[in-house]
Amino acid sequence: MRKTRFAPHMLSALLLAMIPQAHAAIKSIDEFTDKLNHFPGFYAFYSDPASGKIYLDVDKLSQPFLLQHSLPYGVGSNDIGLDRGQLGSTYLVQFERFGDKVMLRALNTYFRASADNSAEQQSVKEAFASSILNGFKVVAEDDDSVLIDYTPYLLSDVHGVSRTLAARKQGSYSLDASRSATYMPRSKAFMKNTELEAVLTFKGSKPGEYVKQATANPYAVTIHQHHSLIELPDENYQPRAFHPQSGYWSIEHKDYSAPLSESMYVRYIPRHRLNKKDPTAKVSEPVEPIVYYLDPGVPEPVKTALLDGARWWDQAFEAAGYKNAFQVKVLPENADPMDIRYNVIQWVHRATRGWSYGASVIDPRTGEIIKGHVTLGSLRVRQDILIAEALAAPFVKGDEVTAHLHAMALDRIRQLSAHEIGHTLGIAHNFSASVKDRASVMDYPHPLVGMNDQGELDISKGYASGMGEWDTQVIKYGYSDFTAVDESQGLAAILAENKSKGLEFISDADARPKGGAHPTAHLWDNGGDPAAELTRVLDIRRKALARFGLNNIKTGEALSQLEEKLVPLYLFHRYQVESAVKLIGGVDYDYEVRGAQTAKGAQVVGKAQQQAALSALLDTLSPEQLMIPESVLALIPPKAYGEYKTRESIKGRTGLTLDAMALPEVAAQHTLSLLLNPQRLNRLAQQGARNHANLNSDDLLNTVYQHVFQPKAESGMATKLAQRVQFLTAYRLAELGSSDKLAPEVQAQLRYYLSQLVEQYSDDSLFGGSSKADAFDTYLADLVAQYLESGQWPQGFKALPMPPGSPI
Numbered sequence: 068m069r070k071t072r073f074a075p076h077m078l079s080a081l082l083l084a085m086i087p088q089a090h091a092a093i094k095s096i097d098e099f100t101d102k103l104n105h106f107p108g109f110y111a112f113y114s115d116p117a118s119g120k121i122y123l124d125v126d127k128l129s130q131p132f133l134l135q136h137s138l139p140y141g142v143g144s145n146d147i148g149l150d151r152g153q154l155g156s157t158y159l160v161q162f163e164r165f166g167d168k169v170m171l172r173a174l175n176t177y178f179r180a181s182a183d184n185s186a187e188q189q190s191v192k193e194a195f196a197s198s199i200l201n202g203f204k205v206v207a208e209d210d211d212s213v214l215i216d217y218t219p220y221l222l223s224d225v226h227g228v229s230r231t232l233a234a235r236k237q238g239s240y241s242l243d244a245s246r247s248a249t250y251m252p253r254s255k256a257f258m259k260n261t262e263l264e265a266v267l268t269f270k271g272s273k274p275g276e277y278v279k280q281a282t283a284n285p286y287a288v289t290i291h292q293h294h295s296l297i298e299l300p301d302e303n304y305q306p307r308a309f310h311p312q313s314g315y316w317s318i319e320h321k322d323y324s325a326p327l328s329e330s331m332y333v334r335y336i337p338r339h340r341l342n343k344k345d346p347t348a349k350v351s352e353p354v355e356p357i358v359y360y361l362d363p364g365v366p367e368p369v370k371t372a373l374l375d376g377a378r379w380w381d382q383a384f385e386a387a388g389y390k391n392a393f394q395v396k397v398l399p400e401n402a403d404p405m406d407i408r409y410n411v412i413q414w415v416h417r418a419t420r421g422w423s424y425g426a427s428v429i430d431p432r433t434g435e436i437i438k439g440h441v442t443l444g445s446l447r448v449r450q451d452i453l454i455a456e457a458l459a460a461p462f463v464k465g466d467e468v469t470a471h472l473h474a475m476a477l478d479r480i481r482q483l484s485a486h487e488i489g490h491t492l493g494i495a496h497n498f499s500a501s502v503k504d505r506a507s508v509m510d511y512p513h514p515l516v517g518m519n520d521q522g523e524l525d526i527s528k529g530y531a532s533g534m535g536e537w538d539t540q541v542i543k544y545g546y547s548d549f550t551a552v553d554e555s556q557g558l559a560a561i562l563a564e565n566k567s568k569g570l571e572f573i574s575d576a577d578a579r580p581k582g583g584a585h586p587t588a589h590l591w592d593n594g595g596d597p598a599a600e601l602t603r604v605l606d607i608r609r610k611a612l613a614r615f616g617l618n619n620i621k622t623g624e625a626l627s628q629l630e631e632k633l634v635p636l637y638l639f640h641r642y643q644v645e646s647a648v649k650l651i652g653g654v655d656y657d658y659e660v661r662g663a664q665t666a667k668g669a670q671v672v673g674k675a676q677q678q679a680a681l682s683a684l685l686d687t688l689s690p691e692q693l694m695i696p697e698s699v700l701a702l703i704p705p706k707a708y709g710e711y712k713t714r715e716s717i718k719g720r721t722g723l724t725l726d727a728m729a730l731p732e733v734a735a736q737h738t739l740s741l742l743l744n745p746q747r748l749n750r751l752a753q754q755g756a757r758n759h760a761n762l763n764s765d766d767l768l769n770t771v772y773q774h775v776f777q778p779k780a781e782s783g784m785a786t787k788l789a790q791r792v793q794f795l796t797a798y799r800l801a802e803l804g805s806s807d808k809l810a811p812e813v814q815a816q817l818r819y820y821l822s823q824l825v826e827q828y829s830d831d832s833l834f835g836g837s838s839k840a841d842a843f844d845t846y847l848a849d850l851v852a853q854y855l856e857s858g859q860w861p862q863g864f865k866a867l868p869m870p871p872g873s874p875i
Contacts (some may be wrong), residue, residue, distance in 0.1 A: 096124065096214045099207035108256025110296050112217065112263070119248050121221060121263060123203075125162045125169055126212040133297035133437070134158045134173075134200075135428050136225045139253065139264060139405050140291035143281040145421025145444070147235050149290065152404060152413040154426045154440055155226045160200065167205050169215050173198040176431040181333075182324035191323050200225075221265045222247050226292050228269055237275030240288060243268045250291060253403050259298040260407045267292050281418045293405045297437065299430070300340070306433045307545065307554075309334035311658035312562055314509070314541035314572050315493050318434035335434035337427060337493035338545045341392060346550035350385070353392040357384075358410060359439065359488060360398035365414040368473075369448060369480055376481030377412060377488055379508070382534045383542035392546075410439040410491065412484065419714065420446035422874050423483055425490030439491030443483060450635075450875055451476035451514070457619060457636035458516060458611045459524040465622030471526065475514065478530040479875075482508055489538070493545055498578035499571035499587040500537050502595045506570060507537035513591040513642055513875070517603075518610055537570050572658065581645075582746030586653040586672050591642035591875060597650060598680040601643040605683075605692060608639045615699050625707035630725065631715050633699065634870050637730045641737055641872055644687060648741040650680035651767065652750035671754050677762040685774045687738045688792050690785035693731035700727050718867055727784065728791055729867055735792050736866045739799050742771070745808040752813050764813055771796065772820050776827065790843050797824060797847060798864060801854045818855065825852045 100122065103113040109132075111124040136155035143151075158173040178195040180188045201223070203215035222244065224230075229240045246268035253264040267290055271278075274285035282288055309317040315336035325331045343351035361373055377395040384392040395412075398404060404411045407428060415423075421444050428438040455472040456462075462469075485508040500507035505515075508531075517525040540561060549557045565572075571587060578588035586597070594600035619632050653672035686692055705723035706712060719726020741747075748764050755763020775796045781789050803809050804817045828848035853861040 093205065094207045096207045096209050096212060099214060106254070106256040106261075108261050109259055109298050110261040111256060112254070112261065113214075114249070114251055114254070120216060120218040121249050121254065122206065122214050123217040123261075124212055124214055128162050128164055128169075128213075131159050131161045131174060132299055133295075133428070133430065134160045134171075135295040135297060135407065135438075137293045137295065137405050137440075138226055138228075138290060139293050139403075140289075141415070142278070142288060142290060143417050144277040145417045145419055146277040147231065147237060147281070149226075149228060149231055150417070150442055151415045152411070152440060152442055153226075154428065157428055157431065158200070159431055164205075164213065169203045169205060169213060171200045171203070171220070173200050177320050179320050179322055180324040181322050184324075187324060217263070218249060221249060221263055221292075221294060222267065224267065224269075224292075225294075228267070228288075228290060228292075232269070232271070232275075232278065232288070235275065235277065237278045238271040238273045238285075240269040240271035243270040243287070246270075246287065246289070253291075253293070253405070255403070255406075257406075257408070261296040262403060262406055263294045263296075264405075265292050266290075277418075295405065295407045295428075297407050297428075300433075300435055300437065304340050304430075304433055304435045306335040306435075307338060308558070309336045310544075310558065310562065311660065312565065312572055313544045313558075314495060314497060314537070315545055316495050318429060318431065320431075336545055337429050337434045337436050339436045339439070339492065341389070341546050341548075342550070343389065343548040346548050348388075350388055350390055351548075352390045356392050356394050357492075358394045358396060359412055359441075360396055360402070360404075360409050361412045362404065362414045363397050363400070368477060369414070369445075372477040372480045373412060373414075373443070373484040376484030379481070379485045379534050380488060380492070380538075380542070383539045384546065386539045387543045387547050389546075404440075407438050412441040412443065412488065414445055415442050416445045420444060420450055420871075420874070423447065423487050425487035427491050427493070434493075436491070436493060439488070441484075441487040441491055443487060444874075447483065447874060448476050448480050451479045453632060454514065454635045454639075454875065455524075455526065457615070457632040458607070458639070459526075460611070460614050460616070460618040462618050462621050475526045475529040478532065479512070479514070481532070482512060482530050485534075492542075494538075494541055495574045496578070497537055497541075497572050497574065498589055499573040499585075500535060501589065501592050502587045503536070503570060505531040505593075506535040507541075508535060509538065509541075511590040511874075513593050515593045516607065518607055522610065522614075524611075536568060537565075537572070540565050540568070540570060580746075581741055582744040583649050584652060584654040584747075584750060586650050586655050586676075589642070589646035589649065591873070592646035593643075597643065597646040598676070598683040601640060601647045601680075601683045602686070604640045604643045605686065608636065609692070611636055611639070612696055612699070615696070616702055625710060626702065627704055627706045627710060629699075629703045630717055631713070633695075633703070634715060634717060634730070635872075635875075637695065638734060638737075638870070638872065640687065641734070641869075644684065644738055645741060647680045647683055648738075648744075648747070651677050651684075651742065651762070652747040652754065653677065654750070671758070671761050674760060674762045681742075681762075681767065681770060684738055684742055685771070688735055688775065690781055690788040690792075693734060693788045693792070694784055695727055695730060700725060714871055717870065720867075728787065731788055732791055732795065732867050733869045735795055737869060739795055742767075743796075743799050743803060745803060745806055745813075748803070748813050749810045752810060752816075765816060768816055768820055772823070776824055790847075793843075794847060795866065797821070797851055798860065798866075801851065801860050804854075805858060821851050821855060824848065825855065 100113045103115050106112050113122040135157050138153040141151035142149040159176050160171055160173050163170045163172055175195045175197050178191055180191040201220040205213050206216055207214035224242050232240045248266050250264040250266050255262050269288045278285045317334040318337050319334045321331050322333050339357050342354045344354055345351040381393040423443045425441045427436045429436055461467055489509050497507045497509045500510040515528045519525045544561045573585050573588035577585045620628055650672050655670045703725045717729050719729035751764040754761040775793055778789050800817050800821055804814050825848045828844040
């Protein structure tokens with residue numbers, strides 16, 4: 068075969084001839100979009116009604132802006148966590164061109180160099196990876212702009228829906244392009260933001276329980292996904308320094324230009340931009356107020372309650388020197404709640420009750436809050452009503468209107484509205500506020516109820532109203548205008564004032580752990596003395612249980628519904644148990660920084676206070692506290708036809724019928740797991756060794772042993788309850804004895820007490836003679852003996868699960 072050879076000059080001529088053809092293939096933007104719908108704005112876009120595609124006019128290459136992903140339509144399951152209105156990731160991004168492609172690059176904002184030296188800045192930029200979020204094909208261009216097809220990116224799973232479903236073990240899902248499309252009713256462009264939305268459908272297999280509960284078809288999960296392209300704020304915003312006692316979250320980055328004598332970590336508080344019109348005036352209107360908009364879909368009377376609670380914040384802004392700085396309105400009819408221009412309070416429905424939360428779109432460079440977005444779970448108000456009806460037994464005739472109980476529940480909703488808005492103002496939880504007369508809406512409040520002289524429920528103090536003292540102070544720190552004065556001095560004065568007022572601030576990391584040590588950092592508690600409050604709460608619970616019965620449900624309701632009202636009443640003390648137990652092995656401390664004053668440090672809680680807490684906690688293990696009244700057990704039947712058990716129901720071991728031992732078991736297990744916590748026992752061992760005046764681990768173990776394994780003689784159900792507590796305690800001690808989380812010297816103590824138990828129960832059987840009455844003692848001693856020999860509990864046992872409690 069003859070080969071044809073091209074000379075180099077012939078190849079060059081051929082390539083030069085192809086270049087005009089390539090350029091001709093790229094149309095101008097006007098030509099390409101001639102028949103498309105145009106939406107001018109921050110990033111103008113074009114929509115093609117025929118194909119459903121969206122084309123973005125990129126006229127700002129290599130210019131950073133903010134990109135926010137969100138979820139306008141959710142799945143509807145608290146357990147899955149893909150809620151309506153959920154904010155996703157916020158990125159600082161920019162479009163960059165590479166030949167015939169445009170890349171969307173997310174810049175790495177955590178690692179920075181503040182120096183003016185461009186080479187130093189470049190060295191940091193090259194050291195830490197950025198992220199190309201998507202690549203786009205150029206479909207048309209002009210001299211100063213390129214047009215890209217944004218549709219594939221808009222129809223991709225940027226919110227991570229499939230990953231979330233997999234992580235929650237709800238099946239394997241993937242995006243189905245044939246059932247996904249752009250959504251034009253909520254795709255709009257404005258001067259400073261462009262909003263784009265899509266309908267996405269995820270096809271899946273082996274759907275989980277939660278997907279089945281919430282979706283029309285669990286094999287096809289359809290949601291909406293939203294993109295907000297946001298112009299960067301101007302440079303007139305002044306970041307405010309974070310302080311660990313300020314009450315705010317922190318926005319952090321690492322500065323590689325920091326002097327060797329200074330920390331590399333730079334922390335700001337997140338906050339909205341707010342300035343006085345007249346910085347020299349004691350009280351001034353703002354240049355621009357902070358305005359929040361309430362979901363118009365909220366029904367009354369909840370709607371009014373949410374507006375009331377939200378508007379409490381203006382009280383705090385007034386104390387900070389502003390007039391009408393914080394406003395709350397109803398969202399206009401045609402406004403999009405995902406539009407970045409609106410701070411929004413959304414009323415979100417789910418298949419089961421769940422958490423509310425406040426999220427924000429934050430400029431990662433400065434900490435400036437661009438948009439606050441509150442999610443309020445709609446079922447929480449019903450849980451408060453359920454608790455109130457369980458305590459009050461208000462239906463004597465069966466048809467009473469319980470407006471006073473509903474009023475307490477609405478008070479809780481007011482507080483909840485204020486709480487979640489607080490998060491979107493940049494404010495963190497303060498779980499020490501309850502000990503200072505409920506000083507903050509940023510705590511988790513438990514209803515403060517009592518019984519009057521007539522034995523009736525007193526809810527007059529159920530929930531606090533208005534801003535707490537801490538809330539006012541924290542707004543002063545974050546939003547006071549220091550234009551006319553020295554800011555650092557002004558902030559220091561506010562922190563000093565907090566201290567003089569006796570205000571404490573302890574947040575999540577110190578309050579949530581089961582082995583937590585701080586004596587005032589608690590969730591869902593009341594009172595300055597956790598042990599005394601536990602005793603008071605147990606008394607209220609005892610009285611309410613004694614009269615629990617038909618008066619707890621309305622005429623026409625199935626008797627089996629009493630079960631769901633019994634649960635929160637029986638476990639009414641659960642959170643005060645968590646509060647009181649932190650006194651044991653407790654350590655009092657603040658988020659201190661070095662200053663002129665003597666450091667407080669870490670102070671061990673006094674022995675007498677710990678012993679009082681231990682006494683109150685052991686009372687929760689007594690048969691008298693654990694026993695469900697016979698009148699209640701004899702009244703509640705299995706589920707009526709047409710009804711079914713839910714996650715709020717009691718899970719027991721007696722089949723369809725109510726298990727009289729189930730709630731006592733979970734309540735006892737709750738106390739024991741907290742009291743015999745490895746971190747708590749380890750602390751006690753060390754504290755006792757450091758100072759003999761402190762409570763030590765042997766004090767605790769010996770007291771528990773004496774209370775549980777040497778009880779007074781009981782009979783009937785009291786005997787069964789005492790035996791169940793003994794079993795749970797022995798099992799817990801054995802479980803800890805094999806745990807790598809427990810210090811070896813404490814493990815030795817546990818082994819000693821388990822050996823004592825075997826010896827005691829074996830001696831009782833030996834000298835008392837074997838009988839049916841001794842069967843449990845012999846059985847338990849045998850189990851413990853086998854554990855001591857093998858290091859493993861000889862039989863499978865799993866404590867019954869605690870019914871859900873939080874949130875209330």
